[in-house]
Amino acid sequence: MNRKLFISTLVALSAVACGDPLKEGQRIEELRVLGAQLSIDAEPGRATPAAGESASVEWLLADPSGLPPSAIWHMEVCVAESNAFGIPFCRDEPLASIEQAEPSDVAPALAFTLPDADTLGDATKLTVLAIFCDGGTIEVGSDLDSSTCPGAETVQRASFDIFLLSDDTTNDNPNLDDAVLELDGDVWEAGSPSLDCESDDAPRLPADGVEHLVSLALGEGVRETKPPVLDEVEPESLQISQLSTLGEFDSRFSGVNPEDSNLTVEVPWKAPGELESATPASFYFVVRDDRGGVSWLTRTLCIDP
């Protein structure tokens, strides 16, 4: 790398720190996919399945309603070709698939059993390829790019890589059992995902454009120590995506770096300036360990005019 390239690379990196001016990723303005989590039947916390094990993948969807979104979908899981970049694609025929042709607000999920070790061969990962739509009719193409939903306003194509168990990849989903969410210093408990804003019991905030502080204390058990890479052993780094259906978080991502001892992240959230009626708002906190492990927390509030 020559000096010009070196300096220009760093300058370019600093230049992209300005956020996304075209669309705010932390604001849910249409049907969105926010994450997927693998759960192994025999050991639900583990994120890396072994040959012959049964498992399921559940997806987290959201839309601006603040309620569980109604969507149609198709998904399939297969042994992935070992391409390091680009959109994942299947090496073999799908192991399992499922389709929801009529709109449903049930969380999309796909159960499957991994083939035996001989069939997996030198495969290192599976991939789940999925399409989610807010209406229309699903048309599954030869690959993810060509699958679509004529008649839908929003089409979301998605993939989720599942890394197979090995000495180098053993991994659990981030453990959020001890995680504590606070809103302006008060513990923020999980409520019903189908919040009724007509009810007096619903937690609420006014639509006054005021900034509130959300903090997420992840708890000591949230991350593991990574298997050694180039003789270096360090804890996982964690990426937290924070999103809301109303108002706006200050940033799309927070992070916990390997050297961080403080496992609490804080991010301001600004309430919407005005609303015509009491409206449910959903908040999503998706924690990733960059090794295929994913967990999430959701919270709901009513925002009053």
Place this chain on the structure above:
Amino acid sequence: MPEDTFDVVAAPVYYDYQGMLVHRFNQNHKLKLQAYGSYDTLKLVFSDPNEEDPALRDTVEGEIQFHKFQAQLTSQFGARVQQNIELAAGPISASATIGDLHQEFTGLDLHARAEWGIFASDQLRLDIGTDAYVQTVHGKYKGPPPPQEEGDPSVDQPLGTIDEVSLEDTLYIVRPGAYAELSYRPITNWLLLPGVRADYDYGTRAWIVDPRFSTRYGITDTTTLKGGVGMYSQPPEYYQLIDAFGNPDLEPYRALQTSLGVEQVVADGFEVGLEGFYKYLYNRVVGTAGGTPPYFINDGEGRIYGAEVSAELKTDSHFGYLAYTLSRSERQDRDDPWRLFDYDQTHNLSLVYSYDFGSGWSAGAHFRLTSGDPETPVLGGVYDANSDLYRAIYGDVNSERRPLFHQLDLRGEKNWAFEDWALTAYLEILNAYNAQNVEGTTYSFDYTKQESATGLPIFPNLGIRGEL
């Protein structure tokens, strides 16, 4: 940029140095010793992961340095033999960290060349030589695998969507070579230049022999025909041969280059030229379909063809130069359809003019007009649930093109010449008419929205320069 983007910004630290000592042993032997090097470092600490690519988080820092000692001995043996021997060697090192990604290497860099020019007669000259490039580096790498050098739009994808690879290794780049070129004038106005170059590449364990030939023929005192044909070769990049993310069985890639042209002196100080060219590339190193093992293969071709017209005006007070190239540069990767090269420019016009008013005053202008760079359309995005980012769905590679690029730069200066030094004051105006040239496209995080990014606006620049 928001004020709280970074927690820590360490100011860039850099230095350069160079020194030279020349010793003339006698009229025939001269030794030149040079030492030079540089050091650069920069560090940023992100307060939050980057919005577009959360792999850019925590610390982003880099350091690069090299130091080199160079010795050159030039000798004249009698009236007919010249000798030039050069040796340059020194340490190199670099490191870069971007969040969890890291690379570092240290090594030694060595260039050597020995060259002899033998003037057998007024009609015949022979140049022979040998050179070698040796680099040995030990390093660690943890990051994305390298993409195809060109023609792969996925290089723009966020780091977070790319699987990491890691390795620690020692690499040896050893490329010795030898060459010979004959300059022969069978008659006064005809010059023949046959030559050959042979190289060995340790990385591919390959010998390559490239014959070349060029000629110039003066039809009249004012008209010269010229032409050439030759083979050229280039070994794969060292990282393309690394087993972890490359293919150790790659071979060098080759090019056949041809040209034919004419130069015409129209009047004193005014020359025009016309040259056509054609190049055919084969054995190009390209990525495998879908980026699967062995990642790189020698399965690409290329063709470049076009013509260049040039005119140069040079008088006491006027200097003008015009060059226009009409060309097409295409590549074929594997069995894919032919596509445009990433930097193909159908039209490339450059016009330079300056006028010397006398008394140290001068003014000039530089106008450029070129085709916009080819661009690959983005048709949508696929959400990657592992990174919470979207990967672009691309259309045909380089099937669209940015708008025409045009820019006028103006410059005026006053020069004061003193006995031992000179002082120049200048005013230059870059992009004088504030052209809004499109130099890129940015996309929303999910690739549903896009906008064009334009280059520098009008940019006046006032300066003073002193020269010893």
